[in-house]
Amino acid sequence: MNDLVNRVAESVGIDPATAEKAIGMMLGFLQREAAEGPVAQMIEAIPGASDLVARYNGEGAGGGGLLGGLMNAVGGGGVMALGQQLMSEGLGMGEITGLAKETIAVAREHAGDDVVDAVVGSVPGLGQFV
Numbered sequence: 001m002n003d004l005v006n007r008v009a010e011s012v013g014i015d016p017a018t019a020e021k022a023i024g025m026m027l028g029f030l031q032r033e034a035a036e037g038p039v040a041q042m043i044e045a046i047p048g049a050s051d052l053v054a055r056y057n058g059e060g061a062g063g064g065g066l067l068g069g070l071m072n073a074v075g076g077g078g079v080m081a082l083g084q085q086l087m088s089e090g091l092g093m094g095e096i097t098g099l100a101k102e103t104i105a106v107a108r109e110h111a112g113d114d115v116v117d118a119v120v121g122s123v124p125g126l127g128q129f130v
Contacts, residue, residue, distance in 0.1 A: 002048030004106050012098040014091070022086055022099050023049075024056025029082045031057065035122035038115050045111035079125040097129055104130040 009019035027049055030039050043049045086096045107116045120126050 002051075004046060004048055004103070005052075007106060008099055008102045011102045012095050014095055014099075018089060018091070019099070020052065021056055022089060022091060022096075023103055024052035025085060025089075026082065026100065026103060027053045028057030030119060030123065033078065033123050034119045038118035038122065041115050042107050042111040042119050045115070046107055047110070079123065079129065100126075100129045 005016050005020045005023060008014075008023055009016040012019065014022075027043055031043060031053055043053055083093075083096055086099070087093075091099065104116060104120065107119075120130055
């Protein structure tokens with residue numbers, strides 16, 4: 001298991017398997033939603049991140065059941081849809097916020113502030129969670 005997963009699992013207080021899937025889903029979301037150049041640079045810089053995206057990128061994409069469909073129909077997708085997907089994995093709001101903050105902290109260590117700021121700034125609403 002890679003350092004990112006272990007660090008997030010320990011920091012947030014969740015099991016490593018849940019952390020692994022949640023990080024993969026979050027990074028996959030960023031890969032789909034964030035500015036292409038900076039997000040590719042960020043994911044490439046974090047050891048093991050590319051593998052997590054490859055494994056979990058499709059998880060929850062466009063899903064969310066009836067509520068997810070309604071949220072997307074009224075423009076409430078994006079970060080809120082990701083939150084719903086992570087909640088369906090058993091995470092609470094505090095854990096999701098902790099997951100986002102710790103993953104972004106690791107990203108800053110590996111990719112640098114400028115790259116991560118470009119990623120966060122390119123996704124509407126993400127800044128309030130990280």
